[in-house]
Amino acid sequence: MKILVTGGAGFIGSHVVDAYIERGHDVVVVDNLATGSRDNLNPKAAFVEIDIGSDQLGAVFAEHAPEVVNHLAAQIDVRLSVEKPLFDAQTNVLGSINVLQNCVDHGVGKFIFASTGGAIYGDAATLPASEEQTPRPLCHYGVAKYCVENYIRLYGTLHGLRYTILRFPNVYGPRQNPRGEAGVCAILTGLMLEGKTPVLYGHGQPLRDYVYVGDIARANALALDAGDGEVLNLGSGKGASVLDIFNGLKEILAFDQEPRLEPLRPGEVENNYITGDRAAAVLGWRPEVELRDGLARTVAHVRREA
Numbered sequence: 001m002k003i004l005v006t007g008g009a010g011f012i013g014s015h016v017v018d019a020y021i022e023r024g025h026d027v028v029v030v031d032n033l034a035t036g037s038r039d040n041l042n043p044k045a046a047f048v049e050i051d052i053g054s055d056q057l058g059a060v061f062a063e064h065a066p067e068v069v070n071h072l073a074a075q076i077d078v079r080l081s082v083e084k085p086l087f088d089a090q091t092n093v094l095g096s097i098n099v100l101q102n103c104v105d106h107g108v109g110k111f112i113f114a115s116t117g118g119a120i121y122g123d124a125a126t127l128p129a130s131e132e133q134t135p136r137p138l139c140h141y142g143v144a145k146y147c148v149e150n151y152i153r154l155y156g157t158l159h160g161l162r163y164t165i166l167r168f169p170n171v172y173g174p175r176q177n178p179r180g181e182a183g184v185c186a187i188l189t190g191l192m193l194e195g196k197t198p199v200l201y202g203h204g205q206p207l208r209d210y211v212y213v214g215d216i217a218r219a220n221a222l223a224l225d226a227g228d229g230e231v232l233n234l235g236s237g238k239g240a241s242v243l244d245i246f247n248g249l250k251e252i253l254a255f256d257q258e259p260r261l262e263p264l265r266p267g268e269v270e271n272n273y274i275t276g277d278r279a280a281a282v283l284g285w286r287p288e289v290e291l292r293d294g295l296a297r298t299v300a301h302v303r304r305e306a
């Protein structure tokens, strides 16, 4: 199958590309390298360095004629979305509409979207949050993702575009940027390897749903053949605290300092974890990599890159 992956030079996108290539598909990556890197690119994938909002995107679709588009390109920094909502919407809303419109103009069969289970539900009334829960995002990034989900449904209704919307939890693993604004596992690993004292907000208590990136890539591969018209949480159904992550890494790295504990920052959700039951029923997917094992793989990668 010919698959165009936007954001394929990024953390999750590059693992999705690897999963597609491993399964014998033909991949073209579209990425402007805003946060992605050439080092992440699978050498068997074609690469076009371009912004998803560009007028030239149509020429890329015309040349490569993808049958499926997996749209992961985004600005992913929640705090930046609050500080610069226009920039966030430019990439995450307008850029996404440009990708969707090109799908219709160039006869793409299916669209797979990287949405968020972490930022779409807000302060969920029940945990783990399921797809039944009405999204009430508490940041611009979450609103933008929800907005695009609605555009996707509209493109499905108006143009018959087949789609699967995947709501990711807190994804972690190799290639996540330890100096980025998102990704507590990579950030803590980076700080601890440099011998610096990490700050744990919410006194390390907030629960999040950590799922290994290889498991998320597998769900994206399964969505090629299943899940049409579905919105699917890719959660583990369980929360782990930031302190759990710190302690896991502390043991793996034999780190000898204690963290600094501070209150939650404004706008941060207390607890968030999401279901994965619907994805299990529809895609036959469940996360497989245990947290401890995934953290060890993350540490090994950050060490290699240091």
Ligand SMILES: NC(=O)c1ccc[n+]([C@@H]2O[C@H](COP(=O)([O-])OP(=O)(O)OC[C@H]3O[C@@H](n4cnc5c(N)ncnc54)[C@H](O)[C@@H]3O)[C@@H](O)[C@H]2O)c1
Pocket (backbone or CB within 6 Å): 006, 007, 008, 009, 010, 011, 012, 013, 030, 031, 032, 033, 034, 035, 036, 037, 050, 051, 052, 053, 071, 072, 073, 074, 075, 076, 091, 095, 114, 115, 116, 117, 118, 167, 168, 169, 170, 171, 172, 182, 183
């Ligand atoms: N990391 C998580 O835990 C998580 C959770 C929920 C959803 N997601 C979603 O998964 C997707 C991938 O996130 P990630 O963690 O791999 O982040 P990332 O920053 O590593 O990947 C995003 C990629 O998109 C590219 N990009 C950004 N703006 C672009 C533009 N205007 N044109 C073309 N390319 C552009 C970047 O260069 C990068 O390669 C995003 O859509 C994100 O919202 C991630």
